[in-house]
Amino acid sequence: MIKQVTPPLAAASSENKILRRRVANEYIGKSNNYNAFKQDGTDLEKGVKWGEQYPYAFPMWFGPSVCFLNIHHPDYAKTILTTTEPKDDLAYRFIESWIGNGLLVSKGQKWFRHRRLLTPGFHYDVLKHYVKLMSESAQVMLDKWESYANTSETFELFEHVSLMTLDSILKCAFSHNSNCQREGGTNKYIKAVYELSDLISLRMRTFPYHSDLIFYLSPHGFRLRRACKVAHSHTRTLQRNFDFLDILLFAKDENQQGLSDEDIRAEVDTFMFEGHDTTASGISFILYCLASHPEHQKLCRNEVMEALDGEETIEWEDLNKIPYTTMCIKESLRLYPPVPGISRKLTKPITFFDGRTLPAGFQVGTSVFGIHRNATVWENPEVFDPLRFLPENVSKRSPHAFVPFSAGARNCIGQNFAMNEMKVVIAMTLKKYQLIEEASLKPRIIPRLVLRSLNGIHIKIKPVEAQK
Template sequence: MAISMENVLGKLEGPMVDKSYGADKLQPRVLKEIGQALVVIFQEPPSSKNKKTAHRWKLIAAMKPFPGPPAHWLYGHAHEFSQDGTDLDKTVVWSQKYPYGHQVWFGPFTAYLAVYHPDYAKALLASSEPKDDVAYRFMLPWIGDGLLINSGQKWYRHRRLLTPGFHYDILKSYVQEIAESTKIMLDKWELLSTKEQSVELYHHISLMTLDSILKCAFSFHSNCQLERGNNSYIQAVYELGFLASERFKTFQHHYDLIYYLTPNGIRFRRACNLAHEHTDKVIHQRKEALKDEKELERIKEKKHRDFLDILLCSRDENGIGLSDEDLRAEVDTFMFEGHDTTASGISWLLYCLAQHPEHQQKCRQEIQELLGGQEKFQWEFLSNMPYTTMCLKESLRLYPPLPGVSRKLSKPLIFPDGKQVPAGCLVALSIYSLHRNPNFWDDPEKFNPLRFTPENSENRHHHSYMPFSVGPRNCIGQHFAMNEMKVAAALILNRFELEVDEINLPIKTPQIVLRSKNGIHLKIKKLEK
């Protein structure tokens, strides 16, 4: 039987279908792209032996207990996400209509259960289920099969191997390195603060956090903050994050053969090469340093080694170290995660404080009392800045650096209300929407640091707030990140006053981390001494 477009639209079942995108509204180019996929999608399930068809109908059955917003007949919900600053707001609206979770489709063959409720989050994150094999797969050519993506015994082995790199004593030694990197950035800001216009801070902060992670975790001094022009690694990370997100939303680009022939696929490969050149340089320099017997002995005698030295010196029970592939994957992973997430966290914190000068001033008073007129930041200060810490936690609630996480189920998942999802399904937790759940947060859009006083936090659902995720696969570097954000915030507020640029407000966009499409523009004014 010939399949016409109107016949297809009338026949579609499964996810709730928005049929407003009829054949008359499709361009010829789009119709040509659809091709054979239509036949695959709409064959009757009982008679079809096509694997794609069987997979689609299996997904429809799995998602049936979780109705969701109307989906386009071919693109699913992918067309709902246009990166115009409203994508995350749309998920919040959906979370209020479907407070526990609902199905989300990206094309005809990829469906997620999107969850928003703390009870569902607790059930999902209680185990060490692997990351999903769709969205995270697009990052593999970039960061490899490192701790962020790998699973099973490999993940367990690497997690156990790397945990000592974030020991209390190691983190304590990093404070001065972070402070030094922050001061370099602030000296640059002094030259910019003499101008009337606002300054785009996200890029400056990204360079500072890259400088910090290179010094702290990799014993690498790059002078990246003082280089002229744009840093090639930072630019590559921006590009890779954007392209991976775009690829996820374009279902025909899920196929490698198609994607790497497109302009975006070519850009992605080029950016990967740039990022890998940077990490290879860091690894090579440290390997060369360790050829010096005195340096090697010094490292072996240290009670706690830094991240890269752990990787280079580790041996299994057979005396075999990490392969070059595994080594670069972990370095690529932590080079990216160790600077980009903290850059996001610091940038959005400064934006929140610029929006609320009364909270900014309270933080400044607290910090200036600690510093006592100096800029030397001590480890002990970190536990003696409660108001600044509450402001940081509140900014992480409103603008979590990782707006969501997702898993692929290796076994059925049963939620507390009795609903369940079979093995093989993809489940995505929107941390951004979870943090705005009105059942757990009064006036959730308001910036209110007092939510995090001990008395206000005491009876809160433990899974209603998780900027670094929770469970076995939580962020291994979360204490490093919190420390870095506190040090940077303290030194910034001690030297500058921040003001919002009303004509250049940020446009939030969820890529791998939460960014602003147009950067974070603030007016900075040097404080009088």
């Protein structure tokens, strides 16, 4: 257990290192380090197993001197997520060469100012106009799937969904019709995002690569710079268009100061990544969950058919008419959160609800995956049960028991955009297709910047008419 030790803020760095060791060793033995993760599809399960031994948190070692306290209980997570502590200076520092010092990475007054300037872009009146564009992008994907429906062929859906969410974010945020879903071959931007995600994850778990010089000189550093060029080249073309970019270009604070060109580029890169890749992960796993649970899929389809009442596409007003489908979406986000973890670096000592404290300078990770599968919080946490999200059941839980979009001041600014897109895509898919599990190809989930599957996400589909 952590002792109640709160060192002076001016403590020497060597003393802080000793404290980190002391704090960590009181939690768990030396075996719980990142080297135990083999990237074989079992890593997140290991974290859940470790969490069963320790009620609130355990340390995770990255090399010989970097330690994160890994939190997997909502009562501890609340203490972290209700602060405005900055993101950690390890993992998020590695992302900065790609997405710059935008809303995801920035801290302090810069983060506060950017958040305030960008918030109008996610207002109700802005979001409702995006539903039609989301529907158009979803329809293109569903039309492409007709060949799979006619042959009952198994297919990997993550790549399809990634193209669809990329198409959607380009239309909604940047008024850019990319035609990326109809182009042949692999989209260069999506390929670059996949490679960047893999390389940043590799750098995180390879201790020598924590050195900027060593990583820069390595083959992996070269590959990351090359992938960054591809991603930045793509986003530069978007700066000729408007919509979300309008907000960035014309936003002014109380001193009539706007965003610099560098700030605008960072926010474009950030929104491109967060607006397409995380949503693609969420939608892909939702479709998988519904394929794996046909009884819930049927209830969702009946609800969607009644809500649409013969209409071909879904409208803004329909989004609140599918409560059971929304519960299924949330239950999938619980089991497969698109962002499996969040990390912060403490700028001052903190005290948890039970009186235990951590010193300034400590790195703290909140395991969203671990919280969502914590058996002391969720009954039968491995079971897919949408009824967990009935209002009367939600009211019995901590608001920090379900945090797929984080929580507090630094929660995801685009969470309503993402939820709307998930509802649109799931509703339109269920209206057209029956989703069928491919039992021989269950996803082997791995932690990257977003949740992925080592072997892809495979399903079969049939036209809904075939069920009549």
